[in-house]
Amino acid sequence: MSVESNVRAVTTYRLSEMKQRHEKIAMLTAYDYSMARIVDEAGVDVILVGDSAANVMAGYETTLPISLDMMIYHARSVVRAVRRALVVVDMPFGTYQGNSKVALESAIRIMKETEADAVKIEGGVEICESLQRILSAGIPVMGHLGLTPQSIHKFGTYSVRAKEEHEAEKLIRDAHMLEEAGCFGLVLEKIPATLGARVASELKIPVIGIGAGNGVDGQVLVIHDMLGINHGFSPRFLRRYADLHEVMTGAITSYVGDVKSGDFPNESEQY
Numbered sequence: 001m002s003v004e005s006n007v008r009a010v011t012t013y014r015l016s017e018m019k020q021r022h023e024k025i026a027m028l029t030a031y032d033y034s035m036a037r038i039v040d041e042a043g044v045d046v047i048l049v050g051d052s053a054a055n056v057m058a059g060y061e062t063t064l065p066i067s068l069d070m071m072i073y074h075a076r077s078v079v080r081a082v083r084r085a086l087v088v089v090d091m092p093f094g095t096y097q098g099n100s101k102v103a104l105e106s107a108i109r110i111m112k113e114t115e116a117d118a119v120k121i122e123g124g125v126e127i128c129e130s131l132q133r134i135l136s137a138g139i140p141v142m143g144h145l146g147l148t149p150q151s152i153h154k155f156g157t158y159s160v161r162a163k164e165e166h167e168a169e170k171l172i173r174d175a176h177m178l179e180e181a182g183c184f185g186l187v188l189e190k191i192p193a194t195l196g197a198r199v200a201s202e203l204k205i206p207v208i209g210i211g212a213g214n215g216v217d218g219q220v221l222v223i224h225d226m227l228g229i230n231h232g233f234s235p236r237f238l239r240r241y242a243d244l245h246e247v248m249t250g251a252i253t254s255y256v257g258d259v260k261s262g263d264f265p266n267e268s269e270q271y
């Protein structure tokens with residue numbers, strides 16, 4: 001394979017062109033090779049190897065326990081599958097907050113060991129020093145404001161963020177800071193739609209929402225949620241496009257029945 005053909009079609013530059021053209025950006029999470037292949041072939045523009053892997057892949061209550069090594073494992077599997085989409089990898093909790101040298105080392109490990117296109121970090125002014133150091137190495141960074149799940153213990157709730165005016169003002173200031181520092185995009189999670197639209201209209205970089213209304217430049221969902229693999233999570237912003245929980249349970253139950261009854265394998269399914 002030539003170097004040229006190995007370059008993925010969606011780049012950070014192309015995303016900014018999409019914003020200028022008012023072309024909406026579709027983003028989804030993926031954590032493994034098989035799922036990433038389907039997501040990429042279906043035309044998703046950005047694939048996020050989210051630290052939501054901690055919840056949906058590893059079964060943790062929060063995103064905090066996932067390690068850098070675990071994220072790198074998931075990201076490598078995804079990158080091997082993807083031909084077109086831009087691949088963004090979440091930097092896990094504890095790998096960038098408070099120490100910009102550690103932040104740079106962590107981001108470099110992600111880029112070198114996974115061959116992904118960019119990293120994502122949560123927070124505003126608090127993580128500015130780490131952000132600048134990562135950017136100074138030429139690593140594209142996506143910001144994440146609003147509900148930032150890595151700070152769940154600070155807030156104690158997954159409720160809608162920035163409903164109060166002072167919180168909304170801080171979010172707007174942080175969004176501008178992230179753009180001015182050099183982020184190529186921003187995720188806004190679970191905030192009022194009017195605020196999402198305002199941030200998207202004030203920023204030049206693409207703003208991708210999850211529970212941030214329809215006035216932003218694109219949308220992101222966790223793949224297990226939108227495919228209905230998880231039944232226990234039903235926030236208002238989630239649209240379920242399938243009920244894979246039911247489909248999979250039906251298929252697996254039939255398999256168990258067929259094995260137990262001796263119906264599987266039949267004549268044509270053996271050598």
Ligand code: KIV
Pocket residue numbers: 029048049050051052053090187189210220222
């Ligand atoms: O980890 C994740 O899946 C995310 C999305 C919710 C944006 O950060």
